[in-house]
Amino acid sequence: MRLSLRPSLSAFPDPRAAADALRVLALAACALLLAACSRAQVFHHEAYVFGTRVDVAVYGENQAEADRAAAAVLREFDRLHRAYHAWEPSELTALNAAIARGEAATVSDELAAILRDAQAIAATGDGLFDPALGGLVALWGFHTDTFVPQRPDPDRLQALLAARPSMADLVIDGNRVESRNPAVQLDLGGYAKGYALDRAAAILREAGTVNALINIGGNVMALGRKGDQPWRIGIQHPRAPAPLATLPLYDGEAIGTSGDYQRYFELDGERYAHLLDPRTGQPGHGTQSLTVLVTPRAKAGTLSDAPSKPAYLAGDEWREQIRRFGIEHALRVSGDGRVEITRALRARLQFPSPVEATVVD
Secondary structure: OOOOOOOOHHHOOOHHHHHHHHHHHHHHHHHHHHHHHOOOEEEEEEEEEOOEEEEEEEEEOOHHHHHHHHHHHHHHHHHHHHHOOOOOOOHHHHHHHHHHOOOOEEOOHHHHHHHHHHHHHHHHOOOOOOOOEHHHHHHOOOOOOOOOOOOOOHHHHHHHHHHOOOHHHEEEEOOEEEEOOOOOEOOOOOOHHHHHHHHHHHHHHHOOOOOEEEEEOOEEEEEOOEOOEOEEEEEEOOOOOOEEEEEEEOOOOEEEEEEOOOOEEEEOOEEEEOOEOOOOOOEOOOEEEEEEEEOOOOOHHHHOOOOHHHHHHOHHHHHHHHHHOOOOEEEEEEOOOOEEEEHHHHOOOEOOOOOOEEEEO
16 A cells, blocks of 8 residues: 555635645654754774874764864874884884983973873883883884884894883973983884874863763773663683673773784794893793773873783783773783783673683682
8 A cells, every 4th residue: 555645625614724734744754854953873993003003983963073072183193103103203213213312302282191101101101111122122023014024133132121211211301302222222012002092082072072082002091872772892802703791881991902913023923022021031921811991080091001011921920910090991811811800890790601710819
């Protein structure tokens, strides 16, 4: 049976009544169209920055507004990538060149603030997270987007370890930066993604965007909600192409994972990841992945990135490391595949498949 929304004029003896009916139906049709057009949804905006895929997901009704806000975030990511690249020409490489010459350099307000913050994080984590070890990263071949499976020259490695470059060698006076140690070579790879999350959150909030999810290669920050539900994310299984667990992420929370499954190469049956232990000069062993969730606070994005590195490298002492940063939500997958979870995070997790896990305080 075919239905028509057009009324029969014969049903209305008064022509004005017929015209009124047509106007009512037209208004109703417009209302339906507007409702359909304004239905809230997730607008995704992707790019490749910081050597990884990034996704800015904005939940809302107005695509044009979502596009503008996300575009501003992606422009900021591109600026940060170019300004603080560790081996392509940037403000950071210019500073490294000055340090190698034994000279002081004048840097931007932003870079000076980043270096002071990274210096404090390094001190808190016993130097296990140390952006001054860019020379070590380069020796292992990770200053490139493609890795050559080879170990570094032993003599060069020992010489660098003997020089003991560290963030403590930096002298930061306002915008003037110098180093007591010319072996310092800065690499912000373990800091930049978290910092970028904080910058993205600030830009989105300033634009009036209240519901969004920012994902920079697994470092994720949530703003608001996805409709009437919190945002939901997965924690990557370090040895399988699937999530180990899923959990809700609430407004202002950030989560990040340090693992041996992203930037690595294999040689003679052994895995060599980019997470390097400054004590030995070798890639860290004993942990497959270490995830931290940071509850809402200042610099939540930064804290979801840098502090996971010392915890990853600390092995069985990982719990003490995250406690130093005031982080109570964390999960570790040890080198032999054991799963350890803090009590606070266990209450939030759902496991797609059964997992034997140890809950720790």
